[in-house]
Amino acid sequence: MTTSSTVPPPATTGDEVARHADRLWQAVRSGDEHAAGARAALADGVPAETLLLDVIGRVQRKVGVEWAANRLTVAQEHAATAINDRVIAMLAQHPDAAPAQPERGRVTVACVDGEWHALPARLLAEVLRLRGWRVDYLGAQVPAPHLIAHLHLTNPDLVALSGSLVTRLPTAHATLTACQATGVPVLVGGAVFGSDGRHAHQLGADAWAPDARQAAERLRRPLARRASDHQVLDDLPHLADQEYTLVAGSARQLVRDVLAGLESRFPAVRDYDDRQRDHTAQDIAHIVEFLGAALYTDDSEVFSGFLVWTADVLHARAVPPVSLLPALDLLEHGLRDFPRAAGLISRSRQALSEALHAPGRPDPERNDPGKPA
Template sequence: MNHPTTTAGLQGRLWEAVAEGDEYAAVGVVQQALDAGVDDEALLLDVIAPVQERVGTEWAANRITVAQEHAATAINERVVASLAHRRPAPGRRTPDKGRVTVGCIDGEWHAFPARLVAEVLSLRGWRVDYLGAQTPTPHLVAHLHHTSTDAVLLSGSLPTHLPTAHGAITACQAIGVPVLTGGRAFGPDGRHARALGADRWAADARGAAAVLEAGIPRPRLAGIRQAAEDLPHLADQEYTMVVRSRGQLVKQTLVDLENRYPAMRGYDDSQRERTAEDLAHIVDFLATALYLDDAELFTTFLTWTADILQARNVPAHSMVTGLDILAGQLRDFPRTVGLLHAGVDALRAQPNRPVPGPETRA
């Protein structure tokens, strides 16, 4: 049995409170741990962060609903706030290391990782301007003009926001502010951060703190560089064409799927809407893979989506048909077709798992 103040014990108690939707019990877990001598950073990164990770895992496995996932995340956010608002803990330092701005890419609603980074940096003696979710790039740059920020920390969870992140990175650097990126969107090894020209990348909050401690040189003042300067493959315009035709691609693919699977004509409005959303996500990830010229980004999304569908008793093999239909519509774009074929190969290589129920959206 785990002792209540061990990391495993605290994770278990916090998860129970979060899963029950009991905010007061969740706050009580961390406040009692503080009283027992567990430090703030350990609670943030070794207790709260893994519990939030579990929230996502439970949703992906279809063991909790979207509403429960949102409620659990909201409780974890309140738990973090309870730590931040508690009276200064022994050893909490007055900000003296410098000033940093922490925010999410425009369009990125998953702000929890950025909040954890902001709290950790504050604990370590940085003055932190935390801008929260989906920070529009013009507003971010305006903020930098009015502050003496030493660095910007940009967080992103969804790779589809990487083209927007690219613009934010170059805009910040154009006024002499270095950019440190983090979050799953930038790849497990930071390769997307490097491709987009970020000054640094960190895998987690402790890594971000270490990068800042080491120092990030300020970039030379220069004009905003064009995307093709970092990513010359964009000169073929395939990314632009796919983005511009997104709506028509989704609409036509839905029509062609109905022709191949007549049972889809019996879908209700909700089923049709969710199918269209799935197709839109596929096109969005296809476009992002084109932007970065990275097939693995696309295939990883497809296999993850297949697992999500399987967990919801939805046959994932229909994705292969959808990719074939898209390839037919985009046959004049060789890089795009290559990505779609790679996606089909990745899905066909997935282990076959029996799926109960009819071949309809559940």
């Protein structure tokens, strides 16, 4: 029999959790999986859910911040994510992380098709498992037909759908509508649905939560099963103008036209090597994709928020953020016959200009102001 004097006290203080988060950060930063210390955290009495959300989740958010600030390479970001994923796998098999009993119900957790950032969904799956749910975790980028087939096969109590890329909003909408058509309610989360859940409500989700802990709390109350026969236009009547469809369908041509326009404005672009041209084309393609998402939701903040974030990423990589502006000018000119698209570009361009010249921000023309994004 173990005496109380040999049992470590629960590590519930913020300082103790921060210490373990720092240890994990140092491990993922150096690529040293064995230094991650998850078993030590459990031995210190850190609850498994706290370890998942306040240690692993906290470190993963820092990985994203450090990548955006150009203090982690893409390879380091991938390595860090892989270590976090393996720590979660270890935790799932640890005897100190046994799920609650009795079983509360069955839930399918999946990422939107095209969504590779699976760690938030994995964290949710493990938290729900700890709280007594039977979880079918399907992982990254699950095509809607395969997800629907799985629902027919398993008949879960609900679907939890995760996504972080706002450009996947149309796919997310189609997927949650298809799930609801089977009678299964859908809880959604992730940046794709807005930090305040605005797009979750707009697209007709049954519930939304900003993080895994609040999602688990929300599911203390069951979500009602329902049959749904509503159509996309019921949720988004502005799509009747066909601008989203036409812009999305002409995305490749828009990218080519903007790139050609940049060559006229900035002759130096003509001398770019293949790698530089590819990067420039990719940047323009992202701009067009986010414009499409803004058209789909009729929300200019989707586009302006992306532009301001991109400006910060460019600055961290020594590319003048002001170089975004001529690309926006060219895109607006190319879409001058699309009033809603042109209006979104104009408003977002103004928001970007204001952000670039806000007090305390670095010079938006730093380095070579004639170099396009």
